[in-house]
Amino acid sequence: MSHQSDLIAEDISAYLKAQEEKSMLRFITCGSVDDGKSTLIGRLLYDSKLIFEDQLNALEADSKKMGTQGQEIDFALLVDGLAAEREQGITIDVAYRFFSTDKRKFIVADTPGHEQYTRNMATGASTADVAILLIDARKGVLTQTRRHSFICSLVGIKRIVLAVNKMDLVDYSQKVLNDIEVEYREFAKDFGFTEIMSIPLSALKGDNIIEKSANTPWYDGPTLMHYLETVQVGDARQAADFRLPVQWVNRPNLDFRGFSGTIASGAIRPGDPIKVLPSAVESTVKSIVTYDGDLDEAVAGEAVTITLNDEIDISRGDVIAGKDHPCEVADQFEAKIIWMTEDHMLPGRPYLFKTSNKMVPGLVTDLKHKVNVNTLEHTAAKQLELNEIGVCNIALDSRIAFDPYTKNRETGSFIIIDRITNSTVGVGMIDFALRRASNIHWQALDVDKVARADMKHQRPAVLWFTGLSGSGKSTIANIVEKRLFQRARHTYILDGDNVRHGLNQDLGFTDADRVENIRRVGEVAKLMVDAGLMVMTSFISPFRAERRMVHDLMDEGEFIEVYVDTPIEVCAERDPKGLYKKAKAGEIKNFTGYDSPYEAPERADIHVNTEAMSAEECADKIIGYLEENGYLTANGNGQR
């Protein structure tokens, strides 16, 4: 860790004092393995004397064993991490490296340049102030350069270093650098970069990394290290409007009520007027409390606790903003989404959306188009796949405080979480709120659901039959309806035959269409329940997530999941519509159980096994459930 200051040996106290005033820069390196990216990072670590003797010995040994540079040191080996990757000779994830000079501490996000890794690059770029774009001097601006630039721009990076590497292989030609720079500037002109700094380099030989190279006498710009040490960052964030997303309410006792969080932008002082969002309640700042004493001022990036002069109700998820320039509040947005998982993003499927301090259920209502990262073309699409970028409309279950992402990275971003696997499946950047949401109000009617149900002497609900094709859903649903009808109940059956031929005739059998099919059926069933009916639906409905979505549409107790459990061999043998035969012959695609999955319910309300029971017996069991749970009783709902 040998920093090279003489002060270390001479006056360690003075040295430490100076070091404690250092600033920090986070940057990302983009480029492919072949561009010499790992070599560049290894070189920065090596040349800033951050490699210890024991590491160097190991490096020399490793270089001989598996290096790609003959007897020379292979710097790439310093930074390629996990064992499996080392053997493959590629980096496959985001790795963070650290080094410091006497002026600054640096955090480097090292991300791979392969086609399929948009996800990793966006991850690394999301916290970076500057991006270093590696370009092989022999190859110039490539498709991947465009892709990397687009992602940097999307994620809001403003400063780009165009690091033209391998200059040693083009005889340190000034023309090569100039041509690349001209081409790049033209192509990047709409990306909103405030600075593009091109530097001729050889990471392998060390040209213009730390010291100005004698090989490029025509170049009068900064070396890479000089640029990184001096580039100004962070001013804009402090100059922006004040935002404090409340993370945690601090209540050690009844006399203290503070609001803790990291200031996303702007600055605050005691006495400043503030507005809390979404509630729009106003107050003034009483104090800025920290462990090291109260502050006169706090700025973007500081983690603080503030107290207010009025006792107002503020919780985690709220944003405290400056009174005169508050953030916006909405529950519907247009946003750019980067999809990060193998399972496709499907419009209509419910997800969780998490901002920096709040988690809200919601769904992508509409995929307007996707953006090709290589050509920047917009194309229509029904779903987003891993590493794809789309412009979408989003509807949340409740309102959140936000800013457009281009205005504020901290309050304009969110991640998307799968409700079943809990993994982070995508991320988004808010463009703007959709105003129309606030104009649609549910018409409150005098004759309501309870009134309509009471008149029919029943408690309306959906009996949602799910199971494989041929499992017996429709047969059982028909018997149940007959029984209910005989008892003068008001019923309706929704099934593939009466829905696919009309309402949903525009839908096919892809995953996206299956989701939309179920969403529409769910909405229709909801209206029918509102009308007071006992609704039976008979759809394969193979995905847990969609059944969950319909469940969530309904009020408590209105969704009864009936699992018609029949093994696929039995269904295939019955094959009432001859579909299994066709699927087997390859004539039908996306057939559930063959080449499309069926996710069985984990806790169905009613489970019927058609191997052990006849259809009549299954219907008996269902009617029994309805009786026991008061669905067939007048005034079952009771609480008017």
Add this chain to the structure above:
Amino acid sequence: MTKTLTHLKRLEAESIHIMREVAAEAENPVMLYSVGKDSAVMLHLAMKAFYPSKPPFPVMHVDTTWKFREMIEFRDTHTKSLGLDLIVHINEDGVKQGIGPFSHGSQVHTDVMKTQALKAALDKYGFDAAFGGARRDEEKSRAKERIFSFRSAQHRWDPKNQRPELWNIYNTRKAQGESIRVFPLSNWTELDIWQYIHLENIPIPGLYLSKKRPVVERDGQLFMVDDDRFPLKDGEEPMMKSVRFRTLGCYPLTGAVESEADTLEDVIQEMLLTTSSERQGRVIDHDAAASMEKKKQEGYF
């Protein structure tokens, strides 16, 4: 007027943000405390994060019963002076079986008394989130570790199945039985840690400072004879040497370095001028190149 935040202020704020997020979203978090310098910084940051409240979680030390005696004293007085709720967990089965580094070797000892003990402790108290003091700069395989690292119900780490982390938004959702290891010091380096200890005047165990201590040499490394469980060879007498420790752990597994640095500043000076990396003194890392990654998959912190 722009106020420039120093690198230590930015690191501090990031760590505090992470701790508050866990306090707000986890049901039953705990802070793992190893009594070393990184733990000292982590504890200090926790005091700051929730001030004027106390950290809303207990602090837990997995005691292998082979720690330096001075560490244990420091642990007890320090956590008491901060008013923290300390849990000490010892694998009693391992103690009954007489597991130790001398009799069973470093691998078995570490596995039973540390790795297995930690898993058992997390299960016993039902902790669903555990803060650890690991840093990404410690070792190559850690450079890719997430700040929020997910473990299966069997406490296993799957390097292929970790969640992307963007901005400062952390996904803390997990299924029943699963847990999260959270590393608020991920982006700190060893130098940052020392500078921060210096700047903030954070108490650390005296073992980090040089002092005459009884040591013997084994395989070219100096080990301190901290108690009479140390098996001396026939006629062997511990030598009194001025030594200090760069990392703290079980005393039979922690090599000392000869040094005259008996103040914090001297230690930092020596570290800045030195030419070998921090973990060299740890016996546990001297296995194959990918050893740490393997240990992590098995649940070693």
